[in-house]
Amino acid sequence: MHKLRICKILLLTRSGLRARLSGKADKPSTCFPYGSAKLPKDLSKPDIPLEDWWCPQSMAYGFQGFSYPLEVDNCSDPSNSFESMNKDFARMKADFGASIVRMYYPTCLNASVFENALRAGVANDMAVIFQVWTNFGIGDVWKQSQQAIYDVMDSAEYGHIAPYVVHSADFGSEPIGDGMDGGGDQFIIDLGLFRTKMNSYGVPAGISEDWDRPDWISGPNGVGLTDLGEEVKANSDYCHAHVMPFYHGDLLVNETWDYIQEQIVWLNGTVNLPTMITETQWAWGPTSHYPDKSDVGVSQYTKYWKKYDDECEYLKKFNIGWFLHAWYGEGTFDIVFDNGSYVIPHWRPRKC
Numbered sequence: 001m002h003k004l005r006i007c008k009i010l011l012l013t014r015s016g017l018r019a020r021l022s023g024k025a026d027k028p029s030t031c032f033p034y035g036s037a038k039l040p041k042d043l044s045k046p047d048i049p050l051e052d053w054w055c056p057q058s059m060a061y062g063f064q065g066f067s068y069p070l071e072v073d074n075c076s077d078p079s080n081s082f083e084s085m086n087k088d089f090a091r092m093k094a095d096f097g098a099s100i101v102r103m104y105y106p107t108c109l110n111a112s113v114f115e116n117a118l119r120a121g122v123a124n125d126m127a128v129i130f131q132v133w134t135n136f137g138i139g140d141v142w143k144q145s146q147q148a149i150y151d152v153m154d155s156a157e158y159g160h161i162a163p164y165v166v167h168s169a170d171f172g173s174e175p176i177g178d179g180m181d182g183g184g185d186q187f188i189i190d191l192g193l194f195r196t197k198m199n200s201y202g203v204p205a206g207i208s209e210d211w212d213r214p215d216w217i218s219g220p221n222g223v224g225l226t227d228l229g230e231e232v233k234a235n236s237d238y239c240h241a242h243v244m245p246f247y248h249g250d251l252l253v254n255e256t257w258d259y260i261q262e263q264i265v266w267l268n269g270t271v272n273l274p275t276m277i278t279e280t281q282w283a284w285g286p287t288s289h290y291p292d293k294s295d296v297g298v299s300q301y302t303k304y305w306k307k308y309d310d311e312c313e314y315l316k317k318f319n320i321g322w323f324l325h326a327w328y329g330e331g332t333f334d335i336v337f338d339n340g341s342y343v344i345p346h347w348r349p350r351k352c
């Protein structure tokens with residue numbers, strides 16, 4: 001009896017997950033987070049089945065929002081507070097039309113950082129992507145970060161609403177590139193366990209990664225996937241991709257779209273999962289990530305991002321969303337200057 005009930009619940013959440021990823025929501029205009037659906041501000045569970053809540057995958061293209069760095073490991077730091085996130089999320093939405101916030105490097109290892117992001121998402125009717133912090137693959141800090149996420153999903157206060165706010169959950173940002181959890185067989189096992197657990201809450205899971213790592217994740221000469229790449233794919237509900245021409249030789253900004261376009265075609269043909277470009281960047285000034293990079297500046301930065309916006313129809317055709325990396329905390333990659341004004345002012349990416 002008990003076993004049967006668990007099975008049924010699992011089946012229900014799985015069918016909800018499928019609807020969420022294939023797009024069977026029958027009232028797209030009221031859906032979340034691209035439609036008019038509003039989250040209950042008292043954190044109660046919305047009065048709508050989970051499978052009817054999320055917008056269909058076919059609406060998930062073009063500008064999604066920002067990577068949101070949370071890189072202070074002191075959980076009591078103001079940057080990890082609800083107040084600070086609430087203020088930033090509101091600006092992202094009002095000034096740019098953002099609908100999803102991608103938590104980036106949440107180095108506080110307590111549930112509080114995920115709870116505060118969830119509450120700020122609710123307050124602003126925005127979705128949030130959870131991310132397990134890997135400490136660049138060093139040690140097993142990821143286990144504490146993962147537990148903090150499970151604690152929120154299991155909590156009496158946040159657990160009911162969480163699957164309606166948490167868009168997806170990444171088992172690390174570039175976890176393979178950084179060798180998290182060994183980066184091989186054990187990593188794949190733990191990714192599978194994370195996915196099963198998140199799926200049991202009704203939340204899709206995967207990794208955020210540079211899939212273009214020839215002979216490592218992508219196949220030789222970028223053709224197909226390696227065995228490891230195939231295993232990541234088999235254990236993922238979606239592809240969150242880092243497409244980063246900034247780091248390819250000393251490419252000029254006006255030479256980057258060819259590579260981005262090539263990657264879009266490759267991701268679509270080879271990985272072929274619901275896809276978002278979660279990390280892609282250009283710098284408006286010198287950056288320690290690539291000190292000798294020559295073609296940087298506010299005008300180059302503006303060109304880079306406006307090109308993504310200009311290509312909205314192309315991204316729509318391939319059903320690919322993108323995030324601007326980053327909001328504030330990654331130096332000259334940020335859209336927000338230290339004084340709070342924007343590097344690209346008065347710009348609202350299109351919903352084509």
Ligand SMILES: *[C@@H]1O[C@H](CO)[C@@H](O)[C@H](O)[C@H]1NC(C)=O
Nearest residue numbers: 074075076077109110111112
């Ligand atoms: C983090 O969690 C630990 C253990 O639950 C708790 O003792 C500590 O006060 C928390 N820290 C913050 C800053 O929330």
Ligand SMILES: *[C@@H]1O[C@H](CO)[C@@H](O)[C@H](O)[C@H]1NC(C)=O
Nearest residue numbers: 072073074075076077078079
């Ligand atoms: C953490 O941040 C709080 C709030 O800013 C501060 O009071 C506390 O001293 C900090 N703790 C550490 C260990 O730095």
Ligand SMILES: *[C@@H]1O[C@H](CO)[C@@H](O)[C@H](O)[C@H]1NC(C)=O
Nearest residue numbers: 251252253254255256258295
């Ligand atoms: C890119 O810009 C440079 C000048 O910065 C120019 O010389 C070059 O022809 C341009 N390339 C393309 C593909 O437009």
Ligand SMILES: *[C@@H]1O[C@H](CO)[C@@H](O)[C@H](O)[C@H]1NC(C)=O
Nearest residue numbers: 268272273274275317318319
């Ligand atoms: C791949 O692209 C085609 C159109 O070119 C699109 O119809 C399809 O949905 C894309 N596949 C995925 C998984 O997004």
Ligand SMILES: *[C@@H]1O[C@H](CO)[C@@H](O)[C@H](O)[C@H]1NC(C)=O
Nearest residue numbers: 298337338339340341342343
């Ligand atoms: C903010 O800082 C940027 C970069 O230093 C500068 O260009 C801009 O004029 C400043 N804006 C205000 C309102 O001070």
